[in-house]
Amino acid sequence: MIIGIIGAMDEEIEILVKEMELEGRIVKANMTFNKGVLWEQNVIIVRSGIGKVNAAVCTQILADDFKVDRVINVGIAGGIGQDILPGDVVIADNLLQHDMDTSAFGDRLGQIPRLDTYDFKCEPALIELANKANDETLKHKISVGRIVTGDQFIADIDKIKWLQKEFDAIACEMEGASIAQVCYLNNIPFVVIRSISDNANNGAHMDYEKFKYIAVENSTRIIETMLKNM
Numbered sequence: 001m002i003i004g005i006i007g008a009m010d011e012e013i014e015i016l017v018k019e020m021e022l023e024g025r026i027v028k029a030n031m032t033f034n035k036g037v038l039w040e041q042n043v044i045i046v047r048s049g050i051g052k053v054n055a056a057v058c059t060q061i062l063a064d065d066f067k068v069d070r071v072i073n074v075g076i077a078g079g080i081g082q083d084i085l086p087g088d089v090v091i092a093d094n095l096l097q098h099d100m101d102t103s104a105f106g107d108r109l110g111q112i113p114r115l116d117t118y119d120f121k122c123e124p125a126l127i128e129l130a131n132k133a134n135d136e137t138l139k140h141k142i143s144v145g146r147i148v149t150g151d152q153f154i155a156d157i158d159k160i161k162w163l164q165k166e167f168d169a170i171a172c173e174m175e176g177a178s179i180a181q182v183c184y185l186n187n188i189p190f191v192v193i194r195s196i197s198d199n200a201n202n203g204a205h206m207d208y209e210k211f212k213y214i215a216v217e218n219s220t221r222i223i224e225t226m227l228k229n230m
Contacts, residue, residue, distance in 0.1 A: 004044045006059065019220075021036045021038070074193050077197070080169050081170040088141045092180075130191055195215035
């Protein structure tokens with residue numbers, strides 16, 4: 001089994017790359033795919049870059065060139081639910097793209113036209129592994145629910161409230177649903193795990209420079225335990 005691990009930014013994967021037994025690096029589409037063994041699992045670890053197109057291109061390369069069997073996406077997200085605070089961990093059970101709008105043709109907001117699903121569902125076994133990993137290592141508050149994705153950095157409180165009302169979302173970010181869509185199209189089980197940096201809906205925030213190290217440590221420990229339990 002080969003597991004693809006995607007982070008949007010270098011900071012989100014740097015510890016994982018240092019921990020792995022590196023066998024080689026392949027550069028494609030301006031992305032460096034680190035191939036090797038991490039906690040006894042064969043992995044490809046890659047920084048996709050920020051945004052939906054980067055994330056989708058990255059995931060398709062993992063499918064085509066590396067034949068990955070599972071995909072794990074880790075990173076940072078903004079909280080939407082009132083009770084979600086900085087430092088909490090959110091695991092997606094499904095994702096959709098909040099900026100997909102063909103409602104003029106009668107489609108529901110978020111629906112990709114002519115696709116046979118509305119949202120993209122994470123693999124239940126991987127959700128369970130992530131939950132168990134958090135319980136065993138971090139013991140942070142963890143929430144499971146819908147994460148929404150768009151090519152927008154959302155800082156406006158009215159937009160946050162709209163995302164909650166329209167999509168019943170608990171977090172938002174800029175890559176997860178595009179990774180999920182590519183995995184869906186290629187029949188690859190996946191999961192998206194995010195550490196919460198702020199929540200405009202309840203006024204909670206944390207200094208980003210401080211938070212990013214907490215988020216990286218959280219995701220690293222969760223992935224470590226997930227891989228060891230596979």
